[in-house]
Amino acid sequence: QKEVEQNSGPLSVPEGAIASLNCTYSDRGSQSFFWYRQYSGKSPELIMFIYSNGDKEDGRFTAQLNKASQYVSLLIRDSQPSDSATYLCAVKRSGGYNKLIFGAGTRLAVHP
Amino acid sequence: DARVTQTPRHKVTEMGQEVTMRCQPILGHNTVFWYRQTMMQGLELLAYFRNRAPLDDSGMPKDRFSAEMPDATLATLKIQPSEPRDSAVYFCASGPDTQVNQPQHFGDGTRLSIL
Numbered sequence: 001q002k003e004v005e006q007n008s009g010p011l012s013v014p015e016g017a018i019a020s021l022n023c024t025y026s027d028r029g030s031q032s033f034f035w036y037r038q039y040s041g042k043s044p045e046l047i048m049f050i051y052s053n054g055d056k057e058d059g060r061f062t063a064q065l066n067k068a069s070q071y072v073s074l075l076i077r078d079s080q081p082s083d084s085a086t087y088l089c090a091v092k093r094s095g096g097y098n099k100l101i102f103g104a105g106t107r108l109a110v111h112p
Numbered sequence: 113d114a115r116v117t118q119t120p121r122h123k124v125t126e127m128g129q130e131v132t133m134r135c136q137p138i139l140g141h142n143t144v145f146w147y148r149q150t151m152m153q154g155l156e157l158l159a160y161f162r163n164r165a166p167l168d169d170s171g172m173p174k175d176r177f178s179a180e181m182p183d184a185t186l187a188t189l190k191i192q193p194s195e196p197r198d199s200a201v202y203f204c205a206s207g208p209d210t211q212v213n214q215p216q217h218f219g220d221g222t223r224l225s226i227l
Binding site for chain 1 (some may be wrong): 154157216217219220
């Protein structure tokens with residue numbers, strides 16, 4: 001079992017819909033959770049991070065964390081074709097330094 | 113905007129040659145990470161440094177890869193000798209100190225092709 005699991009997709013949603021991306025992790029003591037967006041041929045770009053249970057909103061993006069169930073999700077409201085990219089979930093483990101474990105990413109395709 | 117700078121952006125070379133990739137972290141960031149990304153394996157951590165000291169290089173093939181941080185503004189990743197299976201995108205990322213929940217920021221990467 002991988003430490004951080006994501007569905008590889010592609011997740012296809014129509015423009016204007018809500019895209020829901022999910023991520024599960026195995027280390028129960030994990031502290032912080034990050035969502036990166038990566039366009040094809042580009043580097044990962046931070047979108048959001050969350051470390052408390054519940055929801056965190058930033059514009060059209062909402063990160064949700066449920067530590068009891070060991071999952072974190074990213075909702076994108078009013079999806080746009082420009083949101084089409086691979087979304088990487090990253091988890092900072094308990095203890096140690098600022099080392100992140102990345103999932104394999106979910107490819108999102110928003111079609112007009 | 114502060115950013116991580118990587119050079120070269122692209123490198124094509126023949127098998128057996130030495131490859132050196134360089135990274136300038138964001139000023140003030142004291143943790144530096146080297147990742148390799150391929151279609152098959154995704155994003156893999158190769159090595160990371162804190163205050164220029166290597167903390168973990170367990171993800172790196174030791175026989176041919178080496179990572180150093182000669183000063184706070186420069187990190188290097190070397191492959192010698194290079195092999196076709198090393199073809200990948202190599203990213204450097206930096207972050208502020210480790211005790212807070214702060215994200216890493218990535219450079220644009222070095223696209224390496226070994227023929």
